[in-house]
Amino acid sequence: MPLVPCRACGHNVDTSALACPSCGATDPGKKISRQQRETRAFVLQLVVALLLFGGGSWYVWHEFMPVIKAAIVKQNQGG
Ligand SMILES: [Zn+2]
Structure with missing residues (x-):
């Protein structure tokens, strides 16, 4: 042994x-010690959080950018 x-x-x-x-x-x-397991779980949570944050940012970007652009154009035209 x-x-x-x-x-x-x-x-x-x-x-x-x-x-x-x-x-x-x-x-x-x-x-694998308990600390290493906790580190793994932490990294996994971090990846999930980043994915959610990235997806959320992408959604907000594509959802609100046309609105913001339209508002800016309107402001430039109308004064
Ligand atoms: Zn010992």
Whole structure:
């Protein structure tokens, strides 16, 4: 069985160990820590937010630009 350093304390533990014998951290051999999972979730939320923001901006741009243009033209013509 391969040994890996515990993600919490660095003590060498078996990859199949359920808990670190040194510090007691659960799943010491797991490569993805909770912090990495949270970072992934954060990045995913960021991507979704950017997509929503980008789509919203595109919609507003195409929905209101003709109105704004017409208003500017009207203002220039009428004074
Ligand atoms: Zn440990």
